[in-house]
Amino acid sequence: xxxxxxxxxxxxxxxxxxxxxxxxxxxxxxxxxxxxxxxxxxxxxxxxxxxxxxxxxxxxxxxxxxxxxxxxxxxxxxxxxxxxxxxxxxxxxxxxxxxxxxxxxxxxxxxxxxxxxxxxxxxxxxxxxxxxxxxxxxxxxxxxxxxxxxxxxxxxxxxxxxxxxxxxxxxxxxxxxxxxxxxxxxxxxxxxxxxxxxxxxxxxxxxxxxxxxxxxxxxxxxxxxxxxxxxxxxxxxxxxxxxxxxxxxxxxxxxxxxxxxxxxxxxxxxxxxxxxxxxxxxxxxxxxxxxxxxxxxxxxxxxxxxxxxxxxxxxxxxxxxxxxxxxxxxxxxxxxxxxxxxxxxxxxxxxxxxxxxxxxxxxxxxxxxxxxxxxxxxxxxxxxxxxxxxxxxxxxxxxxxxxxxxxxxxxxxxxxxxxxxxxxxxxxxxxxxxxxx
Amino acid sequence: xxxxxxxxxxxxxxxxxxxxxxxxxxxxxxxxxxxxxxxxxxxxxxxxxxxxxxxxxxxxxxxxxxxxxxxxxxxxxxxxxxxxxxxxxxxxxxxxxxxxxxxxxxxxxxxxxxxxxxxxxxxxxxxxxxxxxxxxxxxxxxxxxxxxxxxxxxxxxxxxxxxxxxxxxxxxxxxxxxxxxxxxxxxxxxxxxxxxxxxxxxxxxxxxxxxxxxxxxxxxxxxxxxxxxxxxxxxxxxxxxxxxxxx
Numbered sequence: 001x002x003x004x005x006x007x008x009x010x011x012x013x014x015x016x017x018x019x020x021x022x023x024x025x026x027x028x029x030x031x032x033x034x035x036x037x038x039x040x041x042x043x044x045x046x047x048x049x050x051x052x053x054x055x056x057x058x059x060x061x062x063x064x065x066x067x068x069x070x071x072x073x074x075x076x077x078x079x080x081x082x083x084x085x086x087x088x089x090x091x092x093x094x095x096x097x098x099x100x101x102x103x104x105x106x107x108x109x110x111x112x113x114x115x116x117x118x119x120x121x122x123x124x125x126x127x128x129x130x131x132x133x134x135x136x137x138x139x140x141x142x143x144x145x146x147x148x149x150x151x152x153x154x155x156x157x158x159x160x161x162x163x164x165x166x167x168x169x170x171x172x173x174x175x176x177x178x179x180x181x182x183x184x185x186x187x188x189x190x191x192x193x194x195x196x197x198x199x200x201x202x203x204x205x206x207x208x209x210x211x212x213x214x215x216x217x218x219x220x221x222x223x224x225x226x227x228x229x230x231x232x233x234x235x236x237x238x239x240x241x242x243x244x245x246x247x248x249x250x251x252x253x254x255x256x257x258x259x260x261x262x263x264x265x266x267x268x269x270x271x272x273x274x275x276x277x278x279x280x281x282x283x284x285x286x287x288x289x290x291x292x293x294x295x296x297x298x299x300x301x302x303x304x305x306x307x308x309x310x311x312x313x314x315x316x317x318x319x320x321x322x323x324x325x326x327x328x329x330x331x332x333x334x335x336x337x338x339x340x341x342x343x344x345x346x347x348x349x350x351x352x353x354x355x356x357x358x359x360x361x362x363x364x365x366x367x368x369x370x371x372x373x374x375x376x377x378x379x380x381x382x383x384x385x386x387x388x389x390x391x392x393x394x395x396x397x398x399x400x401x402x403x404x405x406x407x408x409x410x411x412x413x414x415x416x417x418x419x420x421x422x423x424x425x426x427x428x429x430x431x432x433x434x435x436x437x
Numbered sequence: 438x439x440x441x442x443x444x445x446x447x448x449x450x451x452x453x454x455x456x457x458x459x460x461x462x463x464x465x466x467x468x469x470x471x472x473x474x475x476x477x478x479x480x481x482x483x484x485x486x487x488x489x490x491x492x493x494x495x496x497x498x499x500x501x502x503x504x505x506x507x508x509x510x511x512x513x514x515x516x517x518x519x520x521x522x523x524x525x526x527x528x529x530x531x532x533x534x535x536x537x538x539x540x541x542x543x544x545x546x547x548x549x550x551x552x553x554x555x556x557x558x559x560x561x562x563x564x565x566x567x568x569x570x571x572x573x574x575x576x577x578x579x580x581x582x583x584x585x586x587x588x589x590x591x592x593x594x595x596x597x598x599x600x601x602x603x604x605x606x607x608x609x610x611x612x613x614x615x616x617x618x619x620x621x622x623x624x625x626x627x628x629x630x631x632x633x634x635x636x637x638x639x640x641x642x643x644x645x646x647x648x649x650x651x652x653x654x655x656x657x658x659x660x661x662x663x664x665x666x667x668x669x670x671x672x673x674x675x676x677x678x679x680x681x682x683x684x
Contacts, residue, residue, distance in 0.1 A: 001557065001564040010552030010593065351548050354509060355609075356537025357565050430509045433548055 003361070004368035007345075015369075018337050019377050025330045026381025026406060027388075032323040033402045034385060038395035039316060043205035043307040046072070046146075047300050049157040052096070052273035053282050055303050056086060056289055059296040067296025069306045071100045071270035072144075072204060080219075080267045082295070089288055091280030097269040098154045099147030099218040102208065104140040105188060109179025111137075114391055142208045143178055145188075147218020147269075154273050156212045162197030169217055173197040175209035189221050205307035207394045215269070223266040233263050327409065334377070334410060335417035338370045342421030346428045354430035362426060366418040374414035378406045455518065456617055456649035457483040457506060462515035464501050475501040477672040479515070485616065485647040488640050488662075490654055493669030499653045500621060502669070506651065507540060507619045508532040520616055537566050541610030541648075543639075545622035547602035549594040555605045556581065556590040562612045580608040584638070600631050607635065611642055618643070620652040629658055636662045 008015050047055075057070035058078050070076020086095040111119070123135050148154035150165050156173040162182035165171045172193045174180040184195045193213065202210040213221070225233070237259040241252050274289075276282055286297040298306070308316065349362050382403040389396045462479040465472060476498045483489060491499050504510035505517065508524065517524040520539060524530065536542075541562075549558045559580055563573040581587040584604040586597075594602055603623065610618055620639065624632035636652070636659045643650045652663070660666060660680060668676045 001560060003553075006557060007552045347548075348550050348552075351550060352565075353533075354507070354536065354542055355562055355565060356533045356535070356540075358533060361565065431504050433542075433544055 002368070003365040004372065007365065008369060008372065015341075015373070018341075019373050019380070022330075022334050022337065022373060022377030022410075023380035023384065025326075025333060026378050026410065027384045029323060029326045029330050030382050030385040030398045030402055030406060031388070031396060032319060032326060034389065034396035034398035035392070035394065036316060036319050036323065037397045037399065037402070038392075039205075039312055039319070040308060041201070041397055042203050042207050042395055043312055044304040045201055046144075046204060046210065047303045047307075049202065050098075050273050050300075051153050051157075051275055053276045053300055054274035054286055054289070055298045055300065056082070056095075056272040056274060057270070057296050057298070059294050067298075069298075069310070070296075071098065072303070073306045073310045076270050077268050078270070078272065078295070080215075080269045082292075083269070083272045085292075086272055086274060086289060089285055091277050091285050092274055093277045093280075094153055094275040096149055096152035096154045096273045096275075097215055098271045098273050099145070099215060099222060099268075100270050101145050101218075101222050102142060102204075102206075103145050103188065103211075103222075104142045105186065106140050108139055108141050115393065118393060141178060142206075143174075144204045144208050144210045145218055145222060146210050146212050147215045147222070148212065149215045153275050156197065156199040156202065156210075158199055158202075159197045160200045162195070164197055165212065165214055166196070168214060170194060171196045171213070172217075173199055173212040175199050175202045175211070177203060177209035178211065190224075191217070191221060193217070201395065203395070205310070205312055219266040219268065223268050225263055230263055234260070237263075331409070331413040334374060334413050335420075338366075338373065338414060338417040339421040339424075341369065342366050342418065342425050346425050347433070349425050350428045350430050350433050353426075353428070354433050359426060363419070363422050366422045366425075367415060370414035370418035371411055374410035375407060378403065378410045382406065454484070454521075455482050456485045456487070456520060457481060457651075458516075458518040459506070460516040462502075462505060462512050462517060464498075464505060464510065465513045475672055476505070476512070479674055481667075481674065483617075483649045483651065485649055486643055488643045488650045488652075488664045489667055490652050490659060490663045490665070491667045491669060492654060492657075493675070497669040498672040499669050501672075503619050503621055503651065503653050506617070507542060508536055537562065538613055539616050541613065541615035541618040543603075543607055543610045543618065543620040543623045545625045547594065547599075547606040549602055549605055549609070551594050554591050554593055555586060555597060555601075558594070558605055559608045559612050562609060566613055568613075576612060577608075580612060584608045600627065603627065603631075603635060604638075607638065611646075611648075614646055614648075616648055618648050618650045620650065622654055622656075623652065624654065624656055624659065632656060632658060633662065 055071070056078070057068055057076035059067045068074045068076045080097050083095040083097045086092060119137060126135055146154065156164060159173065160176065162173070165173055170191065170193050172186065172195055174195055174197075176198045180186060180195045180198070182195055182198060186193050186195060188211075199210075199212070204210065237256060240259070241256050244252055244255060274285070276285060282299060286299070289295055289297045345366075352362055382398065385396075385398050389398070459479055459481040462476055462481070463474070464476040465474050467473055479502060491502065493499050501510065505512050506519075508519075512525065516526065519535065522530055522535075524532075549555075550561065553561060556577055559577045560573060563569075563576060568576070578587070581590050584607065586601055586604050586608070589597055589601055594605070597605065607623070610620075618639065623639075624635055627635060639650050639652065640662055642648060652659070663680055666676075666678050666680060667674055668678075
C-alpha cells in the first residue's frame with residue numbers, strides 16, 4: 001500500500017496548493033537563469049553567427065599598446081582595402097569587411113499592452129529613484145547596422161521571412177524585433193530602404209536588433225559627411241586654396257582634389273571578419289596580422305568575452321548572485337514545507353510505529369511525498385517559465401539542462417528535508433497513542 | 438460484578454503454553470527525586486483464548502503494564518515471555534515485527550489513519566506484514582462484513598460515526614489474526630449498548646481465534662462479559678479474580 005499516494009490524495013488541496021507555491025518559486029529561479037542565458041546569448045549570437053574565427057580591428061585607440069575593443073564595444077575604423085591583404089595570408093579562407101554601428105529611427109513599433117504594463121510598472125517602481133523625464137516612454141527604435149559584402153561572411157544567418165539581400169543598394173534584412181515587416185519601406189538617414197527579409201534572435205549585447213545592409217549602403221549611411229558640414233568644409237578648403245595662390249599656385253588643383261576626396265571618402269570599415277581554413281593555426285595567423293602595427297586581432301571567444309565582460313559584467317554577476325539567493329530561498333521554503341508537513345503527521349507516525357511499521361515505511365512515505373512535491377513543483381514551475389518566455393522584453397532562454405539542474409537540486413533538498421523531518425518525527429514515542437493510567 | 442476467586446500467578450515451568458508470561462516485571466521512570474516506580478514485580482500469566490480486564494485507579498500502572506506487554510516500553514526489571522519467546526533475555530527478537538504480526542492494538546480513541554479509507558485502515562497491518570493481493574483483500578472484506586461496516590468501507594474516518602470508527606479500529610487490530618490483543622479503554626467514549634457490543638465482539642474473536650485479550654478499563658459495566666478481572670493498585674496486581682457468568 002502506497003501511503004504517500006493516499007496521503008496526497010486525501011490532502012489534495014493542501015498538497016497541491018503548496019506544490020503550486022513551490023512551482024512559482026522555481027519559476028522565478030528558472031526565469032533568472034533564463035535571463036542570464038539570454039544576456040549571454042545576446043552577447044555572443046552576432047559573433048558566433050558571423051562564423052569568423054578572428055576579428056581584425058583598429059589598434060591604436062583609447063588603450064595604446066592594447067588595441068581597441070572593436071567593433072562592438074569600442075570604436076574601430078580601418079580603411080576597407082586592408083581586407084585584400086588579409087585575404088591572401090596562408091590559412092585564411094575568407095576576409096570580409098564589416099561595418100557595425102548603433103543607430104536609431106524616430107519611431108517605435110506600437111507598444112503592446114504587456115509592454116505598456118511593464119512601462120507603467122517600471123515607472124511606479126522607479127518614481128522615487130529617478131528625476132522627472134528620465135523614464136519617458138521611448139519613441140525611437142535603436143538598432144545596430146551591420147554592413148557586409150554580399151556573398152561573404154557577416155550577413156544574416158537565418159532568414160525567417162522574405163529573402164536575403166540581392167540588390168547592390170537599398171535593401172535591408174532586419175531582425176523581427178525591430179517590428180519591421182517584409183516589403184516595408186524604411187527611411188534611414190538620407191536614404192530609403194526596402195525590407196526584403198526578416199531574421200530572428202540577431203541582436204547585440206544591448207539587445208538592440210540588427211539591421212543588415214550591403215557594405216556600400218552601410219558605408220554611405222554611416223560615413224557619408226553631413227551635406228551642411230561638407231559645404232562648410234569645402235568653404236574652408238577654398239579659403240586654403242586662395243591662401244595657397246599667393247605662394248604655390250601650381251599645387252592648388254592637387255590640394256583641392258585631395259581635400260574633396262578626403263571629405264567624400266566613405267571607404268571605411270569597422271572590422272575585418274576572418275574565416276580560417278580547417279586546421280589553420282589561428283594564433284600564428286593572428287601574429288602575422290599583428291605585424292601591421294596599426295591592426296589588432298581578437299579571436300571570436302575574445303570578442304564575445306569583451307561584450308560579456310563589458311557593460312554586461314556587473315549585471316551578470318548581480319543576476320547570478322540573485323539566482324543563488326533565490327535557489328537558497330527556494331530550497332529553504334521547500335525544506336520548511338516538507339518539514340512541517342512531516343511534523344503534522346507525528347500522530348499517524350506514532351500509530352504506524354505502534355502497529356509495527358518499519359522505519360523504512362515511514363521514510364519511504366515522507367520521501368516519496370517530498371520528491372513528488374520537488375519534482376512536480378520543478379516541472380510545473382519550469383513549464384510556466386517556458387510559457388512566459390516570449391512575453392519578456394529581452395530574450396529569456398531556459399534550457400533542459402537548467403531544468404535538470406533544478407530537478408537535481410530540488411530532489412536533494414526534498415530528500416534532505418524529509419530525512420531531517422522523519423528523524424525528528426520518528427522520535428515520537430508510540431506510547432503517546434495510548435492513554436495514561 | 439461477579440468475582441469469586443483470587444488466583445495469584447503461580448511459577449511457570451513451561452512458558453510455551455502461555456500467550457503471556459511475566460515474572461517480576463518492574464518499571465521505574467526518572468531518577469533521584471523524580472524517581473517513580475510505576476510497576477512493582479508484576480507476575481502474570483495469560484493463556485491463548487483468555488479474556489481479561491485490568492482495572493484500577495488512575496496511576497495504578499494499567500497503561501504502563503499494557504505498554505510493556507505491547508513491546509513499546511522496556512521493563513526495568515523482570516522477565517517477559519510472549520508466545521514462548523523470551524523478549525529481554527538472550528538474542529533480542531524483532532519487536533516491531535512481533536507487534537506487526539502477533540499483536541493487535543485497540544485504543545481509547547480509534548486512532549485510525551485519517552488519510553486512509555476504512556478499508557485501507559483495515560488493510561494496513563496486512564500490508565505492513567507483507568500480506569498482499571487477493572489473500573489480503575479477502576481477509577479485509579471478511580472483517581468488514583463481520584463488523585457490519587462493509588458499506589462504509591470507502592469512507593474516510595472523519596465520515597464515519599464514533600461507533601463505526603471503533604469497529605474499524607477493532608477490525609484493524611484483528612486483521613493479522615493476532616495472538617495477543619491489547620485494548621486500552623476501547624469503550625470509554627461509547628454508550629452502554631455500544632460498549633457491551635464491542636466487548637462481546639472481542640470476546641467472540643478471542644474464543645474463535647484463541648487470542649489472548651487484555652482490556653484496560655474503568656468501566657464496571659463490562660465485568661459480566663469477561664473471564665477474569667485483574668485489579669491493580671499502586672503498581673502491583675492487587676487481585677486476580679475469575680468472573681462467574683451465572684452470578
